[in-house]
Amino acid sequence: MRKILPVSDLAGSRATVDLIYNAKRYGTRGTLVLDLSRTRAVFPNGAVGFATALQFFRRGLFNIELGTPSKSVLDAHVLNPSPASSYEAGTRATNRLWEYTTPEQASRLTTAFTRAIEDNVHCGRGVIDALTWCLFEVMDNVFQHSNAASGYVMMQIHPKSQQCAIAVGDSGIGIHKSFIESGVHPAKDAYEALKLAVQERVTSKTKNMGNGLYGLIRVVGLNGGELEIRSGRGALQFADWQLQGGVSLSTPLMDQENHQGTLVDWQLHMGRAVTLNDALDTPRATPSRLEDVEDEYGQIRLRVSDFEDEIGSRTAARNIRIRLENAISDSTAPVVLDFGGIAVISSSFADEVLGKLVLARGMDFFANRVRMRNMSSTVQGIVDRSIVQRVQEGDEDHPAREVP
Numbered sequence: 162m163r164k165i166l167p168v169s170d171l172a173g174s175r176a177t178v179d180l181i182y183n184a185k186r187y188g189t190r191g192t193l194v195l196d197l198s199r200t201r202a203v204f205p206n207g208a209v210g211f212a213t214a215l216q217f218f219r220r221g222l223f224n225i226e227l228g229t230p231s232k233s234v235l236d237a238h239v240l241n242p243s244p245a246s247s248y249e250a251g252t253r254a255t256n257r258l259w260e261y262t263t264p265e266q267a268s269r270l271t272t273a274f275t276r277a278i279e280d281n282v283h284c285g286r287g288v289i290d291a292l293t294w295c296l297f298e299v300m301d302n303v304f305q306h307s308n309a310a311s312g313y314v315m316m317q318i319h320p321k322s323q324q325c326a327i328a329v330g331d332s333g334i335g336i337h338k339s340f341i342e343s344g345v346h347p348a349k350d351a352y353e354a355l356k357l358a359v360q361e362r363v364t365s366k367t368k369n370m371g372n373g374l375y376g377l378i379r380v381v382g383l384n385g386g387e388l389e390i391r392s393g394r395g396a397l398q399f400a401d402w403q404l405q406g407g408v409s410l411s412t413p414l415m416d417q418e419n420h421q422g423t424l425v426d427w428q429l430h431m432g433r434a435v436t437l438n439d440a441l442d443t444p445r446a447t448p449s450r451l452e453d454v455e456d457e458y459g460q461i462r463l464r465v466s467d468f469e470d471e472i473g474s475r476t477a478a479r480n481i482r483i484r485l486e487n488a489i490s491d492s493t494a495p496v497v498l499d500f501g502g503i504a505v506i507s508s509s510f511a512d513e514v515l516g517k518l519v520l521a522r523g524m525d526f527f528a529n530r531v532r533m534r535n536m537s538s539t540v541q542g543i544v545d546r547s548i549v550q551r552v553q554e555g556d557e558d559h560p561a562r563e564v565p
């Protein structure tokens with residue numbers, strides 16, 4: 162028996178459900194052939210569950226053949242997720258599937274995701290740290306609760322809508338089973354278990370805090386984003402502070418006993434402020450990613466010399482400007498841009514970082530929120546000139562301004 166399964170897209174759970182159903186039906190007595198040659202849309206909410214199930218069946222010696230995939234499937238590494246152990250700083254982390262097997266790998270990927278956002282998306286106050294925290298929590302739950310050896314993760318940034326989409330999956334025991342095994346909170350079905358899991362201080366492990374999924378749902382709610390958790394036959398959706406979901410008896414399981422699997426998928430609007438302190442009702446503090454760049458006066462100090470390798474290039478400069486703007490929006494005090502150790506910078510760097518910042522936000526904003534320190538007179542001259550020129554000329558998004 163040979164069955165060909167065409168997969169038209171990896172958006173939402175349809176393809177994963179089809180894969181699980183057909184792999185169990187044809188993968189042991191015959192062969193299941195997956196045709197992804199025409200698969201178009203590839204989103205985390207479809208790709209992560211699909212990759213998780215596919216790896217589970219292939220490692221379990223089910224007969225699954227893969228035809229030549231479409232470019233979008235290939236680019237996203239859906240059929241062969243990249244091992245996080247091979248991740249190198251500076252390479253692309255977004256838009257592809259990762260398999261991670263240790264907490265160190267999870268944390269390295271999280272840092273890479275955070276950096277991709279910090280350098281590319283204009284973010285509302287707090288949102289980067291809130292997202293980073295959620296990633297840590299959800300990725301770590303795989304090690305804490307799933308009994309699976311690895312987790313799968315994918316993050317996508319949609320620049321037009323300024324949204325960020327993430328999904329984390331595993332082929333472990335599932336949330337219902339983890340509650341049943343603990344015996345602390347009996348949940349009568351998979352949906353009850355999901356509703357318990359997102360409540361404050363509800364955990365199946367007494368040593369844990371039960372904050373992870375609660376914090377996630379609060380962050381999503383405050384941000385106006387969306388969240389979906391699927392585990393076993395249960396599904397829970399959350400948007401506009403409304404919870405929905407239920408149990409679907411027709412949902413096939415990878416394996417009833419030990420592999421019901423879990424998928425946590427969420428989207429945030431990066432331009433909308435949301436702080437972890439509000440989400441978790443804790444007092445406001447400096448975002449943790451900025452703590453190590455804080456100086457003794459509590460000011461955030463970005464050292465230009467840290468970008469030494471990049472200060473010649475315009476693309477890198479754009480990333481630095483966005484990082485600077487994100488630091489400004491997350492900090493109450495002015496951000497210090499420290500030029501110590503820099504003898505000279507290129508005018509294109511000065512233009513891209515400072516000229517464009519002043520053009521976009523205005524001189525008053527710049528003077529109030531940024532302090533430039535330790536500038537040599539050469540650097541000072543280059544910067545002044547770049548700012549004046551850029552403000553006089555404008556760019557495609559901003560008209561020229563009067564130079565005061």
Ligand SMILES: Nc1ncnc2c1ncn2[C@@H]1O[C@H](COP(=O)(O)OP(=O)(O)O)[C@@H](O)[C@H]1O
Pocket residue numbers: 298302303305306307331333334335336337339340358359363364365366369370371372373374375423
């Ligand atoms: N990937 C997963 N696999 C199985 N169970 C999970 C998974 N993620 C979360 N859970 C269940 O949901 C509960 C709540 O998770 P969370 O809010 O992160 O709190 P904590 O991790 O502190 O227990 C966990 O105690 C566990 O029972």
Ligand SMILES: [Mg+2]
Pocket residue numbers: 298301302305369371372373374
């Ligand atoms: Mg947790």
